[in-house]
Every structure is written in structure tokens, then in C-alpha cells.
Amino acid sequence: MHEADQGHGHTHGYSEHKEELLKRLRRAEGQVRGIHRMIEEDVYCIDVLTQVTAATKALERVALGLLDDHLSHCVAEAAAEGGEVSAEKLREASQAIARLVR
Amino acid sequence: MHEADQGHGHTHGYSEHKEELLKRLRRAEGQVRGIHRMIEEDVYCIDVLTQVTAATKALERVALGLLDDHLSHCVAEAAAEGGEVSAEKLREASQAIARLVR
Amino acid sequence: MHEADQGHGHTHGYSEHKEELLKRLRRAEGQVRGIHRMIEEDVYCIDVLTQVTAATKALERVALGLLDDHLSHCVAEAAAEGGEVSAEKLREASQAIARLVR
Amino acid sequence: MHEADQGHGHTHGYSEHKEELLKRLRRAEGQVRGIHRMIEEDVYCIDVLTQVTAATKALERVALGLLDDHLSHCVAEAAAEGGEVSAEKLREASQAIARLVR
Numbered sequence: 001m002h003e004a005d006q007g008h009g010h011t012h013g014y015s016e017h018k019e020e021l022l023k024r025l026r027r028a029e030g031q032v033r034g035i036h037r038m039i040e041e042d043v044y045c046i047d048v049l050t051q052v053t054a055a056t057k058a059l060e061r062v063a064l065g066l067l068d069d070h071l072s073h074c075v076a077e078a079a080a081e082g083g084e085v086s087a088e089k090l091r092e093a094s095q096a097i098a099r100l101v102r
Numbered sequence: 103m104h105e106a107d108q109g110h111g112h113t114h115g116y117s118e119h120k121e122e123l124l125k126r127l128r129r130a131e132g133q134v135r136g137i138h139r140m141i142e143e144d145v146y147c148i149d150v151l152t153q154v155t156a157a158t159k160a161l162e163r164v165a166l167g168l169l170d171d172h173l174s175h176c177v178a179e180a181a182a183e184g185g186e187v188s189a190e191k192l193r194e195a196s197q198a199i200a201r202l203v204r
Numbered sequence: 205m206h207e208a209d210q211g212h213g214h215t216h217g218y219s220e221h222k223e224e225l226l227k228r229l230r231r232a233e234g235q236v237r238g239i240h241r242m243i244e245e246d247v248y249c250i251d252v253l254t255q256v257t258a259a260t261k262a263l264e265r266v267a268l269g270l271l272d273d274h275l276s277h278c279v280a281e282a283a284a285e286g287g288e289v290s291a292e293k294l295r296e297a298s299q300a301i302a303r304l305v306r
Numbered sequence: 307m308h309e310a311d312q313g314h315g316h317t318h319g320y321s322e323h324k325e326e327l328l329k330r331l332r333r334a335e336g337q338v339r340g341i342h343r344m345i346e347e348d349v350y351c352i353d354v355l356t357q358v359t360a361a362t363k364a365l366e367r368v369a370l371g372l373l374d375d376h377l378s379h380c381v382a383e384a385a386a387e388g389g390e391v392s393a394e395k396l397r398e399a400s401q402a403i404a405r406l407v408r
Contacts, residue, residue, distance in 0.1 A: 012145075028134050029134040036131065052161055060158055080392075096155075097370065100158075100407055162306070166298075173298055177275075178283040178286075178294060196272040196275055203267075204408070216349075218351055229345065233339055236331055240328060263361055263362045270351055304362075
């Protein structure tokens with residue numbers, strides 16, 4: 001965890017879209033709870049699988065939104081500063097993208 | 103939704119792994135709730151993104167487990183029966199796999 | 205490699221779509237060669253990346269087509285036979301799907 | 307296609323890794339040609355599918371390498387310049403990442 005960068009009040013790339021992100025995450029949480037209920041109620045596999053795929057794609061969209069905000073704020077600011085700060089932020093972003101793609 | 107195939111007491115491919123699936127889904131639900139909290143607490147984007155990617159991969163593993171059970175039970179039984187029942191089950195499985203991959 | 209199952213004349217799930225598959229693979233091969241040329245000619249990164257993504261998706265479609273054919277022929281036939289032959293074919297298909305998804 | 311940015315002699319993010327990229331692309335092209343031959347020789351579906359998945363992952367690695375280079379050169383330079391040039395480069399990178407992930 002990045003100690004220096006976290007904690008209340010610190011603004012990040014996603015600060016502008018915080019409410020939208022929280023809403024999407026509550027919806028995704030509800031989707032996962034709904035899948036739990038489908039399994040309890042012995043719903044047909046393919047119908048459960050369709051919901052799991054939908055929840056996975058919803059989380060993917062959250063990830064892409066976070067990445068977009070991070071690039072256009074945190075990475076852009078660091079790149080404007082240049083030097084090792086910029087190089088570290090870019091390396092970090094690339095590794096996050098690789099984790100997401102794989 | 104497949105009316106004939108759902109509802110309490112009906113066993114599906116995943117019935118054998120029901121408790122394990124429910125446990126994984128509760129964990130995934132907790133992960134999503136945790137991400138919600140990280141956003142509320144303005145945690146650094148990359149740390150949030152790492153958790154979203156982890157939750158996405160956890161749901162992918164649930165999907166692959168469901169698919170594995172579905173193939174080795176529902177699809178295998180239908181294929182043993184042959185005819186249109188088998189063809190429909192196989193078509194359905196292929197479409198579910200395509201949705202998961204894309 | 206599955207010695208018993210390969211070699212000329214043996215029909216597989218994809219035999220019906222062999223020409224279509226060969227055409228898609230030639231096209232994918234041409235796409236990769238085109239990307240090679242773009243790099244040689246110092247074309248802009250994003251335009252190259254767009255073509256690499258397109259070639260990746262083209263290969264994904266080939267994989268899904270192969271899987272669909274394999275399920276509806278090889279797996280269906282094995283499942284009709286039942287026993288260990290069926291179990292092995294289903295295990296194999298599930299592992300192939302997992303490799304594709306991850 | 308980005309007219310202004312392409313054409314011989316122009317250096318891009320990947321220029322430093324050009325030979326490595328060209329080598330990987332030749333290898334990927336060879337993999338696709340090999341898959342074509344497997345289909346012609348009626349090789350078993352799962353063995354063909356394993357090679358298609360491998361070629362897909364190889365192209366994914368090429369894409370991630372291109373993206374990494376693009377971020378740390380083209381995007382970093384544009385961000386240092388700031389303004390609309392930077393905003394456009396970041397938007398473009400985000401859209402390329404989204405295409406790759408989906």
C-alpha cells in the first residue's frame with residue numbers, strides 16, 4: 001500500500017467520479033449477493049454463469065474507469081514533473097494494466 | 103431463465119461444490135465491499151485497482167468452476183441422451199464460454 | 205500431443221469447418237505480417253496496437269470456433285460412450301477453456 | 307491512421323525495442339502458420355487449441371510491450387507539454403487499453 005498517497009481528504013484521479021464509482025461498486029456487490037442467492041436456490045448453472053460473467057464485466061468497467069482517471073490525473077501530473085517520479089508512476093501504471101489484461 | 107431447470111431441491115452440476123461456491127462468493131462480496139471502503143477513504147488509485155483486478159479474477163475462477171461442473175454433469179448427461187437435448191446443451195455451453203472469453 | 209488422435213485423414217470436430225478455419229488462419233497470419241511491416245516503417249504506436257488487438261481477437265474467435273466444434277463432436281461422442289473416456293474428454297475441455305480465459 | 311506521426315525515420319516509444327518486437331512478431335507469425343499446418347494435417351482439436359491460445363498470449367505480450375513503451379515515451383512527453391496535446395494522448399491510451407481488455 002502506498003502510505004504517502006492514501007487516507008482521507010487526499011484527492012486522486014477518481015475523486016471527480018467518486019459517487020459514480022461508489023454506486024457501481026454497490027451494484028456489483030448486489031450482483032455478487034444475487035449470485036449467492038441463485039446458488040442457494042439451486043438455479044440452473046448457465047443462468048448463474050451468465051450473472052457471474054455480467055458481474056465480472058461490471059468490475060472490469062470499474063477498473064478501466066479507475067485507470068482512465070489515474071492516467072489523466074496522477075500520471076499526467078507526475079509526467080509534467082518528469083524525472084524518477086514520472087518514471088515510477090508510468091512503470092506502476094503499466095504493471096497495473098498488465099495485471100488487468102492477463 | 104430456464105424455468106424447468108431451476109428451483110429448490112433440483113441438483114445441478116455444482117451441487118457437489120455448493121458450499122465451496124457459496125464461500126467463494128461471500129469472499130468476493132467482501133472484496134467488493136472492501137473496494138467500496140477504499141474509495142470512500144480516498145485510497146491511492148493503483149491500490150484500489152489491484153483489489154478490483156483481484157476481485158475480477160476471483161469471479162473468473164467461480165465462473166470456470168461452474169463451467170467445469172456444468173460440462174461434467176449437465177452436458178455429459180444430455181450428451182449421453184443424444185439428439186436435440188444434447189445439441190441444445192452443447193450450444194448453450196459454447197455461448198456461455200464465448201461470453202466469458204470476450 | 206495426442207498420438208492416437210492425430211494425423212492425416214482422421215476427422216475431428218473442426219473437419220466440417222476446415223476450409224473456413226484455414227482461411228481465418230491465413231488472414232491472421234497476414235495481419236501479423238502487416239504488424240511486422242508497420243513496426244519496420246515506424247508507424248505510430250497506437251495504430252500498431254490497434255492492429256495487434258484486432259489480430260488477438262481474430263485468434264480468439266478461431267479458438268472459440270475450435271472449442272465449439274470440439275464440444276459438439278468429440279466431447280459429445282465421448283459423453284455418449286460414458287465412463288473414463290467421457291471424464292477425460294470433459295476434463296481436457298475444461299482445462300483448455302481455463303487456459304483460454306486466463 | 308495518424309498521418310502526422312507515421313512514416314520512416316520517426317521515432318516512437320517502441321523504437322528502442324524495435325528488433326525485439328520484430329523478432330516476437332516473426333515468431334507469432336510462425337506460430338499462426340504452424341497452426342494452419344496442424345489443421346491441414348487434421349491434428350487433434352485440443353492440441354490445435356493449445357497452440358492458438360499460446361499465439362494469442364504471445365500477441366498480448368506484444369501489445370503490453372507496445373503500451374508500456376508508448377506510456378513511458380509518447381504519453382510522458384505529451385504530458386510534460388500539457389494542455390490539449392496531453393489530454394488527447396491520454397484519452398487515446400485509455401481507449402487502446404479498453405480495447406485490449408475487452
